[in-house]
Amino acid sequence: xxxxxxxxxxxxxxxxxxxxxxxxxxxxxxxxxxxxxxxxxxxxxxxxxxxxxxxxxxxxxxxxxxxxxxxxxxxxxxxxxxxxxxxxxxxxxxxxxxxxxxxxxxxxxxxxxxxxxxxxxxxxxxxxxxxxxxxxxxxxxxxxxxxxxxxxxxxxxxxxxxxxxxxxxxxxxxxxxxxxxxxxxxxxxxxxxxxxxxxxxxxxxxxxxxxxxxxxxxxxxxxxxxxxxxxxxxxxxxxxxxxxxxxxxxxxxxxxxxxxxxxxxxxxxxxxxxxxxxxxxxxxxxxxxxxxxxxxxxxxxxxxxxxxxxxxxxxxxxxxxxxxxxxxxxxxxxxxxxxxxxxxxxxxxxxxxxxxxxxxxxxxxxxxxxxxxxxxxxxxxxxxxx
Numbered sequence: 001x002x003x004x005x006x007x008x009x010x011x012x013x014x015x016x017x018x019x020x021x022x023x024x025x026x027x028x029x030x031x032x033x034x035x036x037x038x039x040x041x042x043x044x045x046x047x048x049x050x051x052x053x054x055x056x057x058x059x060x061x062x063x064x065x066x067x068x069x070x071x072x073x074x075x076x077x078x079x080x081x082x083x084x085x086x087x088x089x090x091x092x093x094x095x096x097x098x099x100x101x102x103x104x105x106x107x108x109x110x111x112x113x114x115x116x117x118x119x120x121x122x123x124x125x126x127x128x129x130x131x132x133x134x135x136x137x138x139x140x141x142x143x144x145x146x147x148x149x150x151x152x153x154x155x156x157x158x159x160x161x162x163x164x165x166x167x168x169x170x171x172x173x174x175x176x177x178x179x180x181x182x183x184x185x186x187x188x189x190x191x192x193x194x195x196x197x198x199x200x201x202x203x204x205x206x207x208x209x210x211x212x213x214x215x216x217x218x219x220x221x222x223x224x225x226x227x228x229x230x231x232x233x234x235x236x237x238x239x240x241x242x243x244x245x246x247x248x249x250x251x252x253x254x255x256x257x258x259x260x261x262x263x264x265x266x267x268x269x270x271x272x273x274x275x276x277x278x279x280x281x282x283x284x285x286x287x288x289x290x291x292x293x294x295x296x297x298x299x300x301x302x303x304x305x306x307x308x309x310x311x312x313x314x315x316x317x318x319x320x321x322x323x324x325x326x327x328x329x330x331x332x333x334x335x336x337x338x339x340x341x342x343x344x345x346x347x348x349x350x351x352x353x354x355x356x357x358x359x360x361x362x363x364x365x366x367x368x369x370x371x372x373x374x375x376x377x378x379x380x381x382x383x384x385x386x
Contacts (some may be wrong), residue, residue, distance in 0.1 A: 008039040030287075031186035033146055033208040033247050035178060036254065039258070040221070044203050047223050047255075048242075054252035055203075055289075057242050059277050061306045091325045100158030101332060102380050103364040104259065109168050114207075116266060120362055122159040122333030124183055127167070130369070130370065131263040133234050134168050137175045137185040137270060139192065145182035145334040152335050158261075159333040159364055163342040164191030165266065168286055173230050176201045176258035177272035178245045180207065182334060198230035202238050204254030211346070224257055235262045239283055241274030243307050265368060269293045269321055273330065276313035277304045280320035287320030291370055298331030298344040308337075311344060315351035325370065326360040332381070349379060 002370045018367035036044055044050050049058075079342050106119055108127055119127040123145065128135040141163045145154035174196045176184050184205070189212060199209055199219050200359040220228040222238040237260040245254045260283070269283065269290040295317055300308040308330075311315065318326040331344040345361065352359040361377045367373050 015208070017147050030212060033186075033250075035186075035250055036103075036207045043221075044255075046165060046312075048205060049224060049255065055245065055255050056252070057244075058240050058279055059242065061067070061242055061244075061275070063307055064303050065305050074292055076294045077113050082331055091225040092335070092338075095152075095335045097156055097341050099178065101156055103158050103161050103363065104366040104367050105161050106367055108162075108166060111367075115367075118268070118327070118362075119369065120161045120329060120364060120368070121328065122155070122364045123298075123328045123331070124296070125162075125237065126270075126329065128261065128268060130261065130266050130268065132372070133231065133232055134172045135144060135175065135261065136167060136173070136192075136196075137179055137259075139164075139167075139174070139188050140182060140185040140189070142185050142187040145185075145336070146183045147181065147186075154331050156341070161365055163194070164188060167192065167195055167362070169195060170186075170197065173198045173200055173234070173236070174247065175199075175236065175259055175270075176205055177241075177258065177270070178202065178243065179247055179254050180245065180273070181247065183273070184208070185325065186313055200228055200230060200238070202255035202257040203355055207254075207327045210357040223255070235265055236260070239269075240279045242273065242279065243274040247327075247381040255271045258283075265330070267292050268370075269323065271295045271317065273308065275304075276309050277315060280317045284320050284322040287321075289324065290382045291324055292368075293321050293323035293326045293357075295316050295326055296330045297328035297348050298339075299334075299336040300344075301337045301339065304337070311347035314348055316357060318352070318357055319355055324373075325360050326352070327360045327362065332364065345379070349371040 002356050049055055075161060102203060108119060111117065111129060116130045122140045123140060125140055126137050143155050143160050144153045150363045152305055195216060199214065201221050203221050203223055206221045210216050220230055222228050224238060224240040227235050227237045239260060241256055241258045243256045245252055245256045257271060258309040259266040267287060267290045273296050295312040295314050297311055298307055300310055314328060328345060335341065359381060360368060363380050
């Protein structure tokens with residue numbers, strides 16, 4: 001081999017080594033989180049939902065399903081690679097709005113303290129003020145839903161209107177449903193650290209918060225159908241969802257879930273991420289219904305049919321949990337699947353027709369009054385921007 005070729009080969013190997021070192025360093029930074037250890041791991045291992053070294057759903061679930069129409073064409077692996085290629089490099093124009101989405105920048109710090117309200121902040125982030133308590137759920141305020149600043153993961157124009165400094169100075173409870181990037185964001189958490197009095201999560205996620213410098217005594221972790229009472233007048237039930245967890249190679253080492261927020265005068269349910277299953281009927285039976293159900297509706301496709309709900313399933317889940325009203329989240333801020341950005345809300349608006357609950361559609365930042373049963377909202381996604 002000529003010296004010139006050897007030199008080129010060594011340069012390529014050196015470059016690959018540098019890239020490998022960089023990737024290794026990057027995935028070991030704090031934003032990637034930590035595997036549970038010590039007493040936390042022992043508690044996880046005692047859970048009936050932790051089997052053979054990983055958490056499992058109540059019903060057997062295949063995370064990636066091969067649609068029947070794909071089977072004779074190219075096989076599961078090639079179909080998956082093809083979908084990934086189309087998602088990143090294909091014609092994605094319909095996946096993103098071509099105009100800034102309408103939003104309302106409500107001043108959360110100066111809301112009437114006696115008001116019982118929900119303010120959706122896009123995707124699955126929302127603020128709940130109920131019976132004098134301030135609750136923040138799945139906040140992601142850093143402009144991206146991934147540590148990789150790719151276009152597909154960037155917040156839509158008009159949607160990234162809230163940041164940590166806009167939150168009330170005292171957040172009584174922050175709730176995290178699971179550790180996927182679009183629900184647990186390191187930069188957001190570090191910016192919120194001084195405001196948060198209590199944190200509630202399913203099992204295992206407390207490891208991240210403790211290693212990020214949050215006081216251990218404010219972290220409350222619970223298994224499905226367990227409850228915590230972080231403050232007088234508030235009980236939070238951790239509930240099952242049909243999903244999975246993981247931030248890189250650590251699949252299902254921490255739990256995922258939904259929540260019931262119970263105060264003296266109100267009951268609010270949040271599904272978290274997950275596919276449709278029997279757990280919704282059980283939740284409706286146990287709690288006897290909810291004033292409001294905040295349900296996942298977005299980032300679905302046929303391959304993820306077991307771990308995300310289609311609009312028709314979201315509509316049925318609202319009925320199963322006996323909600324008097326529902327709103328849909330997990331949409332309208334980030335693109336994580338190949339449906340058009342507005343399809344979830346369009347299709348859900350049709351699927352809820354004739355259901356025994358109100359379908360509420362606030363814009364990002366618009367106040368939803370839990371005590372006003374006559375409040376209505378526009379189908380804002382249908383409006384042409386002026």
